[in-house]
Amino acid sequence: MEETQGVQNAYLISENKTNSLNIIQPEEVEFHHPTTINCSFTVQEKRIILRTEVYWMIGDPRESYIYHPNPDYIHPDYRGKTRLVDGSNLLLEDFHGPDNTTFYCRVIIRRCLATERHPGLTVTILEDGAGTHLLVKGNTWYHAKILAVYVGLKAFLSLLLLIAAMMSRVLVLLMLCLWVRLHETSGHVCVDQPARTESIEGTSVTIPCQFSFPETKNSIESATFIVRASDENFCRGDDKIIYNSSIVFFSPKYQGRLNVTFDLRHRNASITINNVMQEDATQYCCRIELSFLDGKKRQWQTPDGTRLTVKDRNEPGLETIPLIFAAPGENVTLLGHFTSDNLTSASDVTCHVKRTADRGTGCDRGINIGECTYKNNALYFQINQVTSEDNAFYCYQVKMSTNNEEKNTYYYLGPQLLIIGG
Known part of the structure; x- marks a missing residue:
């Protein structure tokens, strides 16, 4: 099988508003027990989104997480008191901070911009919402007026900063879009997985894989998920295949120790190795192969996969x-x-x-x-x-x-x- 050539993932980095991600959250919310602060966002071309993550931050500057998927990163005052509902809304069960504290919804997406001619290009975008002011119950009319003036001035200054920043970035964005259009053949195909992970002998380790392609699921005749394990770039070699979904093949080396999930609808997969051994230390490459109703076939995997390090069981x-x-x-x-x-x-x-x-x-x-x-x-x-x-x-x-x-x-x-x- 001919190997697909690729380049290392490249990241276009942006912190300002883009056409691909728009975040909406209310200007203010009055606190009750509990309180939900809504956050909604729209993403263009959802089929080429590899990763979406939502966080909530508090205060200016935004240095503290009030919600994070890992509780250890949440500010101690709010740990165990917040959670996400409906995917992006913040449920605040308790609050003892100052009046008019601002809560920011932060959304991070990774989009696939790869083409068959120039694979491997992704863009990671971080956006913060405009912020929601939490009004402690019992606010006076004076406080409301002060808040209105503050919000108005902040919006005006934010607009000026946005215009200035966009003027310096618009050329870069236009050049990137032009480059993609000039080199695009039949759409974006990407596979995304962590660069590295670590496990201890005798335990289990899971490697997640996300993939994107522009076509709808209904246009696909068949899909195959393949896992390779090798120290070589692209995990080259058919003899390096440890799993093939089309023939339900498991490598004898991993027989009884390998669990694989493959969800075409949600465009993700995972590899779980149980009872990890020292000889499992290598890189693991997720590969997706698609056959379409029009007769076309496409395939892609990450160049380097996920590097697994195995530590001694006594460490x-x-x-x-x-x-x-x-x-x-x-x-x-x-x-x-x-x-x-x-x-x-x-x-x-x-x-x-x-x-x-x-x-x-x-x-x-x-x-x-x-x-x-x-x-x-x-x-x-x-x-x-x-x-x-x-x-x-x-x-x-x-x-x-x-x-x-x-x-x-x-x-x-x-x-x-x-x-x-x-």
């Missing part, structure tokens, strides 16, 4: 999130939670955060950017006023002793930080 485990999105100027916290019970007796713990430009560089060869904090069985490290230079992969170097044993050095994968905007 303490650390849970982190694989990807963090942020806007320029924000403060970003990297954190990881130890999962091993024997860490309750850990002592003399020292931790350093290292940065690498790519996922393949080992943590021991990364650039040391500072010392992190160990507290309550977790690691914390804050990067202030992030810029595009902070776009990188991060990892932890931890030295500690457990159960009165000698001090050992452990390396753990941290998140990839993606700064969107600027």
